[in-house]
Amino acid sequence: MIKGVTMTEPHPEFHWLSGRGPLEDIFCVSFVRGLSCLEVLTRLGVDESTVEEMAFDELNELAMEEAAATSGTDPGYVGAVKLGEWAVLVEPLGWRVPVKRGLLGRLSNETEVVSISRHDYADDGFVYAVDRDVMLRFDPLTPQYREGVDSEHWEAAMDEVGLGRRTFDDPIPDRPIACAFALARKITGVSFTSDVLDKPFLVAVANKQ
Known part of the structure; x- marks a missing residue:
């Protein structure tokens, strides 16, 4: 059992993404099917001269240093790791x-x-896109306000992972970020557990857009 976590809480394997873990309280994790890490970074729009392999701790330290120097206005350091397909x-x-206009379309x-994005000082988000079309989009805190061309199809899956809120008066989901990563696992078959950060990442600096 994870220290401080009861088994009644949903998806304990993803609780590290809700607390003060290595990704802190602002991050975005995106799963892209069928592309290599380099292809994903290229679609993102990186400076290809900066591409190199490094540990996550190095990537995180560079991102922190840049954020301190630029007040976090346009984060540049990104990393990719391959998990299955x-x-x-x-x-x-x-x-x-x-957030970046057109980027989700390019990637998908x-x-x-x-x-999945977490931002404790703004809005969290979940989005699923297929070939430039947004199938499902919502804030994990308010999943009843979902949108997308296929949003109703995912209602049962959202219920199963703890995101079945129907009205504003319903209880807020327990561990909404953990629930969002559980929904991502239903779609992708990939579990973004903490040991993923032990793998080598392909890192680059994204061009300012």
Whole structure:
């Protein structure tokens, strides 16, 4: 059992993403199907001269240093790791994929993207896109306000992972970020557990857009 976690809480394997873990309280994790890590970074729009392999701790330290120097206005350092048929893009202190205009379309072109963002001082987000079309989008705190061309199809899956809130008066989901990663696992088959950060990442600096 994880220290401080009871078995009645949902998805304990993802609780590290809700607390003060290595990704802190602002990050974005995106799953992209069928592309290599380099292809994902290229679609993201990185400076290809900066691409190199490094440990997550190094990536995180660079992101922290840049955030301190720039007040976090446009995070640049990103990393990708391959998990099965999915490339997982990690943006420490970032929110690029769900926010930057046109980027979600580029990443999902002829493939699928699931992206989860946590931002304790703004809004969290979940988005699932297929070939440039948004299938499902919602804030994990208010999943009843979901949208997307196929949003109703995911209602049962959202119920199963603890995101079945129907009205504003219903209780807020327990551990909404953990529930969002459980929904991502239903779609992708990939579990973004803490040991993923032990793998080598392909890292680059994203161009300012």
